Amino acid sequence: MLIHSKQNWEMxxxxxxxxxxxRNRREVLQSAGFGLAGWALGGGYAGAQQAAxxxxxxxxxxxxxxxxxxxxxxxxxxxxxxxAAATGFNNFYEFSVDKxxxxxxxxxxxxxxxxxxxxxxxxKPMTLDLDxxxxxxxxxxxxxxFRCVEAxxxxxxxxxxxxxxxIKLVEPKPEAAYVRWWTASRPKEMxxxxxxxxxxxxxxxxxxxxxxxxxxTLVATGLYGKPxxxxxxxxxxxxxxxxxxxxxxxxxxxIEFVRRQPATFWNESVPAEYGFYANVNPGKAHPRWSQATDxxxxxxxxxxxxxxxxxxxxxxxxYKGNEI
Ligand SMILES: Nc1nc2c(c(=O)[nH]1)N[C@H]1C(S)=C(S)[C@@H](COP(=O)(O)O)O[C@H]1N2
Ligand SMILES: [Mo]
Numbered sequence: 001m002l003i004h005s006k007q008n009w010e011m012x013x014x015x016x017x018x019x020x021x022x023r024n025r026r027e028v029l030q031s032a033g034f035g036l037a038g039w040a041l042g043g044g045y046a047g048a049q050q051a052a053x054x055x056x057x058x059x060x061x062x063x064x065x066x067x068x069x070x071x072x073x074x075x076x077x078x079x080x081x082x083x084a085a086a087t088g089f090n091n092f093y094e095f096s097v098d099k100x101x102x103x104x105x106x107x108x109x110x111x112x113x114x115x116x117x118x119x120x121x122x123x124k125p126m127t128l129d130l131d132x133x134x135x136x137x138x139x140x141x142x143x144x145x146f147r148c149v150e151a152x153x154x155x156x157x158x159x160x161x162x163x164x165x166x167i168k169l170v171e172p173k174p175e176a177a178y179v180r181w182w183t184a185s186r187p188k189e190m191x192x193x194x195x196x197x198x199x200x201x202x203x204x205x206x207x208x209x210x211x212x213x214x215x216x217t218l219v220a221t222g223l224y225g226k227p228x229x230x231x232x233x234x235x236x237x238x239x240x241x242x243x244x245x246x247x248x249x250x251x252x253x254x255i256e257f258v259r260r261q262p263a264t265f266w267n268e269s270v271p272a273e274y275g276f277y278a279n280v281n282p283g284k285a286h287p288r289w290s291q292a293t294d295x296x297x298x299x300x301x302x303x304x305x306x307x308x309x310x311x312x313x314x315x316x317x318x319y320k321g322n323e324i
Contacts, residue, residue: 001300027092045261055232063112065130066227069139069159078186081154083224086296090231091148092250093199094183094190106230108189110252114235120257121228124169130235132222136169141225142218147280147309149244153294158239159222166211172209172257180206181194181238182254200269205249206262206276207240216241216314242311276324282311284324 032067050321062068088103095105127131128136143157168181185202186192193201218239221228228234233250240247246266266274273287282292282305294305 003216012022036107036241040276047125063130063227064160066133067134067139067142067163068222068225071141071143071157075142076146077145077155079155080143080157081297086154086223087229087232089154089297091245092233093186093192093196094186094201094251095192095231096204097190097192097196103229103231105191109186109230109236109251110189111230114253115253116236118170118252118256119254121173121259123171123173126170130221133219134235137165137219139221141222142219144216144239144241145306146239146245146248146309147243147294147305148276149246149278149286149291151167151286151291151294151305152287152297153303153305154297157224158218158220159216159225161218161241162215163217163219164215165240166219166255167213171259173261176257177209178206178210178258178261179209180204180256180258181252183249183251184253203249203265204262205238205264206258207247208261211240212317214315214318216311242280242308242315244274246274246276248275261311275321277319279315279319279323280305280307283306 048251052060089099090102091099092102095102100152113129115127115129139159139161141157141159143155145153146156147153180209181204184205185193207217220233220237220239221235223229223232228237236252237250238248238252241287261276285291291305295302
């Protein structure tokens with residue numbers, strides 16, 4: 001992200017999978033009502049998904065705990081990125097800094113069984129496994145724009161539930177003002193931890209309590225109607241769509257409610273370049289590049305970056321304007 005001057009987000013044309021390859025054959029066959037034109041014009045994923053699978057029915061071959069959830073029409077879009085882009089072009093430094101290699105380095109990563117410990121300033125600390133999460137939380141599908149600080153973007157259909165629902169379950173104490181979380185630390189399964197010992201592993205992130213409670217903040221367990229692939233942060237990750245992608249921590253094992261603003265991985269590594277808040281702001285350049293536009297993966301089409309990544313109506317009221 002910061003050490004390499006070469007912009008490795010430049011995805012070579014040969015790395016782009018044609019739509020016909022990534023599209024699931026079963027979905028194609030079953031979505032007779034959705035012709036090729038529908039796919040090409042956008043909306044193909046959601047449309048075919050609805051036609052192919054009644055709501056609530058799991059994707060074929062999915063993990064037993066996984067519940068797909070209904071599409072939330074409030075958070076839907078027609079410009080969903082190809083699945084192969086979202087699952088083949090990843091930032092997950094525990095495995096590799098090469099975005100197109102992450103998916104080839106996750107083979108040893110054991111994501112089931114999995115436990116998430118919730119601790120700190122709460123009345124009901126608890127440890128939940130994937131079945132508990134699926135049983136106690138109501139999942140839905142939301143299509144969010146995703147904006148990396150490196151000036152690329154995607155549009156991704158996540159399956160998940162609002163973090164606020166989980167927070168209500170554990171009953172934070174009044175003095176809990178921030179939430180922090182950690183990624184699993186498994187050097188034997190995560191080759192990037194070993195090859196890059198200079199980073200402050202394990203990866204850690206956090207939010208202010210009102211940000212964590214914001215209805216947009218999602219705990220994701222799936223994407224494209226299936227359980228999260230390992231390279232996207234299986235089995236459970238955060239998605240904070242109005243902030244730069246590095247706030248959306250992957251493969252979370254621990255959540256803690258605390259009094260003070262927690263340190264975060266990238267802010268502690270390079271404070272001048274990556275803030276705690278990291279709200280998407282096209283008007284504020286990164287020290288080394290403009291944030292005014294971004295490139296959509298995989299077409300590399302340049303688009304203006306919207307304020308708060310397009311979610312100002314939900315989040316602008318939380319800020320005074322001096323948070324970075
Ligand atoms: N544990 C962990 N979480 C992480 C990262 C990481 O390196 N390690 N990278 C972040 C960054 S910089 C981005 S852009 C997103 C990428 O998510 P994606 O691969 O699902 O698109 O994950 C974020 N979460
Ligand atoms: Mo990122």
